[in-house]
Amino acid sequence: MAQGTDVMVLDDEPIVGERLRPALEKEGHTVEVFTDSEQAIDRLKQKRFGVLVTDMKMRGPSGMDVLRFVREQAPGTQVIVITGYATIETSHEANAWGAYRFVAKPFKLKELVKLVEQAAKLASA
Amino acid sequence: MGSATSRRADKNPTRGAHEPGDPNLAERLRKAEAALVGRPRLSMRLRLVVSLALCFILSCAFSLGAFSLLRTAKAKLLLLQTLERLDDRMLRVRALADEGTLAAADVDKVVESLGQAEPLLRSDGDALEANDRDAAPALLVQLGTCRRLLSALRRGAGGGVAGLPTEQAAELRRAEAEGGRLLEAVIRHERVSLDTTVRLAEAGPLVLLGLQLLLFAGIVVAFAKALVEPIRRFGEYTARIAAGDYSFIAPARGYRDEFSDLALAVNTMLGELQAQQDRLVKGAKLAAVGTLTSGIAHELNNPLNNVAITAETLMEELRTLSDDEKWRLLQDIYFENERASEIVRSLLDFTRQEKSEAGAVDLAEVIGSTLRLAQNEMNLNNVSFSCELPPDLPRVRGTANQLRQVLLNVLLNAIQAMPRGGRVWVSAGTPEAGRVCVEVRDEGEGIPPEVLPRIFDPFFTTKEPGRGTGLGLSVSLAIVRTFGGDLQVTSEAGKGTTVHACLPRAEER
Numbered sequence: 001m002a003q004g005t006d007v008m009v010l011d012d013e014p015i016v017g018e019r020l021r022p023a024l025e026k027e028g029h030t031v032e033v034f035t036d037s038e039q040a041i042d043r044l045k046q047k048r049f050g051v052l053v054t055d056m057k058m059r060g061p062s063g064m065d066v067l068r069f070v071r072e073q074a075p076g077t078q079v080i081v082i083t084g085y086a087t088i089e090t091s092h093e094a095n096a097w098g099a100y101r102f103v104a105k106p107f108k109l110k111e112l113v114k115l116v117e118q119a120a121k122l123a124s125a
Numbered sequence: 126m127g128s129a130t131s132r133r134a135d136k137n138p139t140r141g142a143h144e145p146g147d148p149n150l151a152e153r154l155r156k157a158e159a160a161l162v163g164r165p166r167l168s169m170r171l172r173l174v175v176s177l178a179l180c181f182i183l184s185c186a187f188s189l190g191a192f193s194l195l196r197t198a199k200a201k202l203l204l205l206q207t208l209e210r211l212d213d214r215m216l217r218v219r220a221l222a223d224e225g226t227l228a229a230a231d232v233d234k235v236v237e238s239l240g241q242a243e244p245l246l247r248s249d250g251d252a253l254e255a256n257d258r259d260a261a262p263a264l265l266v267q268l269g270t271c272r273r274l275l276s277a278l279r280r281g282a283g284g285g286v287a288g289l290p291t292e293q294a295a296e297l298r299r300a301e302a303e304g305g306r307l308l309e310a311v312i313r314h315e316r317v318s319l320d321t322t323v324r325l326a327e328a329g330p331l332v333l334l335g336l337q338l339l340l341f342a343g344i345v346v347a348f349a350k351a352l353v354e355p356i357r358r359f360g361e362y363t364a365r366i367a368a369g370d371y372s373f374i375a376p377a378r379g380y381r382d383e384f385s386d387l388a389l390a391v392n393t394m395l396g397e398l399q400a401q402q403d404r405l406v407k408g409a410k411l412a413a414v415g416t417l418t419s420g421i422a423h424e425l426n427n428p429l430n431n432v433a434i435t436a437e438t439l440m441e442e443l444r445t446l447s448d449d450e451k452w453r454l455l456q457d458i459y460f461e462n463e464r465a466s467e468i469v470r471s472l473l474d475f476t477r478q479e480k481s482e483a484g485a486v487d488l489a490e491v492i493g494s495t496l497r498l499a500q501n502e503m504n505l506n507n508v509s510f511s512c513e514l515p516p517d518l519p520r521v522r523g524t525a526n527q528l529r530q531v532l533l534n535v536l537l538n539a540i541q542a543m544p545r546g547g548r549v550w551v552s553a554g555t556p557e558a559g560r561v562c563v564e565v566r567d568e569g570e571g572i573p574p575e576v577l578p579r580i581f582d583p584f585f586t587t588k589e590p591g592r593g594t595g596l597g598l599s600v601s602l603a604i605v606r607t608f609g610g611d612l613q614v615t616s617e618a619g620k621g622t623t624v625h626a627c628l629p630r631a632e633e634r
């Protein structure tokens with residue numbers, strides 16, 4: 001098994017973090033879960049994560065804001081954007097800002113874990 | 126079998142789309158018509174004909190009366206002339222006889238006058254007054270005696286009463302005196318009577334003129350009232366319709382006439398207007414739902430995603446998880462499913478058709494459910510809201526769904542006025558007795574003063590094509606006015622917009 005990566009999960013839906021955490025930890029990753037994007041940004045300032053999984057629409061700074069912040073402050077971090085309302089515009093915008101993947105809800109846990117694996121490889125490469 | 130079922134299933138939505146929103150509309154129109162028609166008919170035309178006929182009959186009666194008076198006067202005049210001539214000649218004969226110079230010609234004249242007077246006195250006495258009619262036989266007897274004796278005198282061709290035997294001369298004198306007395310009494314009576322008749326004939330036309338004037342005045346006043354009053358009422362109806370109150374015209378009088386036909390036609394038009402408005406309201410409602418789509422999709426996808434990943438976790442870890450953990454996961458699935466159902470339910474509540482007849486609506490419930498419906502749209506747009514409602518908010522007149530539609534339109538406008546997010550304040554109160562007002566205030570871009578007067582115009586929109594139909598506010602205003610309320614918008618460019626929706630309090634049961 002590949003060595004674990006530091007993964008941050010950010011979604012204002014607490015269940016997303018609760019389910020992703022054990023699934024990712026099982027793969028050997030270290031996981032930090034946030035439901036508030038401002039706290040998440042504060043944490044990103046302190047620590048470098050290999051992979052960031054973030055929701056798009058949230059109260060306060062949106063997933064896109066977090067993505068921009070990461071691109072500017074931590075270019076090595078791979079970002080997977082998940083959203084409940086996927087539009088071509090938001091998908092293009094996310095790609096333009098260099099998101100690794102754009103995932104629409106509802107997603108499969110396994111697929112997301114696989115994506116995190118791939119992103120982690122890219123991040124560590 | 127399968128195709129038949131699906132065809133039947135297809136039928137309802139299509140029919141729903143073509144029928145007016147209110148299934149009771151046709152029934153209410155029918156009732157309004159029945160109330161208008163179910164009165165005795167008293168048409169304008171009938172009243173006109175009857176009035177003119179009355180005038181004509183009255184004129185005829187007066188003309189006949191005047192004609193008859195004239196005839197009576199004429200007969201009396203003839204009678205008086207004849208009797209006076211007789212009286213005159215008899216006096217003359219008596220005077221001549223006393224002088225002893227009575228000529229045969231004088232006697233002939235008296236006899237001739239007697240011949241003329243007798244038939245007038247004898248004939249049914251048309252021209253005679255009642256008391257004279259009683260005196261007539263006695264007079265006729267005396268006159269008959271005079272004639273007989275005078276004829277005898279004439280035959281004797283003597284030069285005076287002396288030509289008669291003494292006995293007869295005395296009888297003639299007696300008859301003459303008695304006859305003359307009776308005759309003069311009759312003449313006196315008849316003169317008075319003729320006078321009265323002439324005076325009556327004089328006054329008649331004046332009285333007739335007066336009466337006709339009164340009658341005409343009465344007719345004119347009645348017709349003016351019958352015309353002006355309904356026209357004034359119809360003026361009120363049009364003002365009410367223009368203000369958006371499409372309720373049917375109810376009978377205002379106990380009978381029906383040509384104006385009732387007009388009322389029937391107006392009611393038919395109102396029915397059509399109501400159906401049109403129902404269609405418009407429904408269209409605007411669907412447009413509002415369309416605006417909500419992104420929010421609803423997001424709102425539904427979140428619980429669906431939670432259910433999916435939780436179920437996936439359960440399946441994957443079925444053997445390793447403790448019972449407590451499994452229970453917690455199942456609970457998550459259960460509540461997330463509830464959450465999704467709630468969203469679908471509130472959407473269905475909103476789009477469901479309901480009777481448009483106004484009832485007493487709990488405004489707090491309407492505000493709460495609409496805020497829930499718009500909640501996610503607000504979340505998506507970084508809009509937060511605060512809601513302050515007094516605990517004892519009175520019920521208002523309206524229908525819950527249509528009021529939700531109004532509030533949703535106002536909320537969506539507020540959200541769209543704050544593209545970078547912001548805050549919406551919702552509050553309610555009773556600023557004046559009998560009215561309950563909801564205030565929705567945002568801190569958005571505001572509405573430029575030149576645009577403000579047009580915001581209620583149908584199809585007027587400042588949003589980019591495809592983002593707004595321009596029906597939201599016009600339909601909202603129409604809905605609020607249907608219930609006797611009003612919608613007011615005040616705005617300051619750059620500071621925000623405040624919308625007041627005021628509705629009349631529902632009557633307490």
